[in-house]
Amino acid sequence: MSARNRSKKAPPGGSSIELFTGGGGLALAMDAEGFRHLVAVENNPRACETLLDNIADVYSDTTAKRTIERDRWPLIEKDVREVDFTRWRNEVDLVAGGVPCQPWSIAGSRLGYEDPRNLWPELFRVVRQTRPLVVVAENVSGLLRPFFRPYYDYVLRELSAPFEERVEDEEWMDHDKRLVKALASEGDDQTERYVVSHHVLNAADYGVPQFRKRVFVVAFRADLGLGPWEAPKPSHSEATLMREQANGSYWERHGIEPRLDYAADMLNVADDLKPWQTLRDAIIGLPTPVLDRQEHPEFLHHVGWPGAREYRGHLPSDLDRPAKTIKAGVHGVAGGECTVRLDDGSMRYLTVREVARLMTFPDDWRLAGSRGPQMRQLGNAVPVALGRAVARSVAGALRSARGA
Numbered sequence: 309m310s311a312r313n314r315s316k317k318a319p320p321g322g323s324s325i326e327l328f329t330g331g332g333g334l335a336l337a338m339d340a341e342g343f344r345h346l347v348a349v350e351n352n353p354r355a356c357e358t359l360l361d362n363i364a365d366v367y368s369d370t371t372a373k374r375t376i377e378r379d380r381w382p383l384i385e386k387d388v389r390e391v392d393f394t395r396w397r398n399e400v401d402l403v404a405g406g407v408p409c410q411p412w413s414i415a416g417s418r419l420g421y422e423d424p425r426n427l428w429p430e431l432f433r434v435v436r437q438t439r440p441l442v443v444v445a446e447n448v449s450g451l452l453r454p455f456f457r458p459y460y461d462y463v464l465r466e467l468s469a470p471f472e473e474r475v476e477d478e479e480w481m482d483h484d485k486r487l488v489k490a491l492a493s494e495g496d497d498q499t500e501r502y503v504v505s506h507h508v509l510n511a512a513d514y515g516v517p518q519f520r521k522r523v524f525v526v527a528f529r530a531d532l533g534l535g536p537w538e539a540p541k542p543s544h545s546e547a548t549l550m551r552e553q554a555n556g557s558y559w560e561r562h563g564i565e566p567r568l569d570y571a572a573d574m575l576n577v578a579d580d581l582k583p584w585q586t587l588r589d590a591i592i593g594l595p596t597p598v599l600d601r602q603e604h605p606e607f608l609h610h611v612g613w614p615g616a617r618e619y620r621g622h623l624p625s626d627l628d629r630p631a632k633t634i635k636a637g638v639h640g641v642a643g644g645e646c647t648v649r650l651d652d653g654s655m656r657y658l659t660v661r662e663v664a665r666l667m668t669f670p671d672d673w674r675l676a677g678s679r680g681p682q683m684r685q686l687g688n689a690v691p692v693a694l695g696r697a698v699a700r701s702v703a704g705a706l707r708s709a710r711g712a
Contacts, residue, residue: 321703322401331685337695357676502527505536513542517585549583636687
């Protein structure tokens with residue numbers, strides 16, 4: 309899918325507001341599945357530059373409608389805490405965003421709810437101000453660790469009853485007690501209650517050539533009469549990949565000799581899904597980068613970077629498996645997520661274009677900044693293919709609620 313020539317065949321999903329838009333992964337997925345963005349909000353300068361270069365225009369009250377009609381996203385370049393969303397009250401079907409994950413990430417400081425980057429309260433504020441039909445939020449699976457789980461359960465309860473608002477100077481634990489009491493009754497106004505569910509999805513199961521487990525929280529407004537959100541069924545599987553590697557079709561497709569031996573019973577694995585996509589699948593068609601830090605003349609952001617080395621705890625991804633989880637960093641990121649083991653046994657850094665393919669962004673998606681900011685935008689994004697699977701399931705539920 310080209311960023312500038314997106315398919316018009318997707319049925320309309322409805323209107324949407326995109327929060328914490330970043331480099332555009334989830335917003336691009338929602339757009340591709342028919343959601344019309346009334347506004348996107350982002351405050352990182354490089355991410356805003358990326359959005360404006362590809363698909364967005366600066367928001368203004370006088371040009372927003374014209375921007376949408378031109379199939380562009382109206383972008384507010386501000387901290388979400390500084391934006392009043394009441395102008396879209398009862399006009400938006402969906403509010404979506406990848407809530408910043410740094411407070412909960414294993415790679416971060418893990419301050420949790422005490423981290424100033426904890427923006428779950430802002431998501432709830434937007435819900436109160438707009439009253440959307442559905443809310444979609446994405447975050448790292450670290451939020452489910454025992455240490456953070458009490459706060460995560462509180463997040464789910466607050467999203468279930470966002471109008472039971474936390475008062476000034478009230479500790480979240482005390483607010484949570486009020487929420488438990490409020491949720492014990494159905495409530496008088498079903499437009500102020502949400503049916504909340506969450507699932508941990510592995511991006512590899514949805515055609516993303518990368519191991520990446522993320523939590524998706526979906527909340528349907530109670531008056532829609534929908535039950536809990538059902539996660540999209542996986543479209544790809546490890547079993548099918550192993551079968552194709554065992555019967556040789558995978559290696560034949562890539563024109564190379566088989567690399568691994570498999571037990572004969574792998575030839576008969578029963579699975580009708582497509583094979584997991586591997587790193588080799590993802591980068592097919594890209595020329596081997598020259599490690600000279602120079603832009604490739606034909607492929608955007610395909611810059612070879614020298615100096616990759618292996619050390620303890622820093623092992624490269626395997627070409628013939630989905631890549632390791634891409635993180636928001638470059639050199640020195642523990643684990644070797646930005647490196648690959650080549651067929652001759654050597655290793656090198658992945659180019660930004662290769663990483664963009666691992667995140668299933670289109671090849672013409674231009675990322676602003678130098679290598680570092682580009683990699684951070686990709687590492688913080690929702691893989692587009694995974695986002696589309698979620699968006700498609702949500703759009704289908706909305707259509708069924710409308711009787712379409």
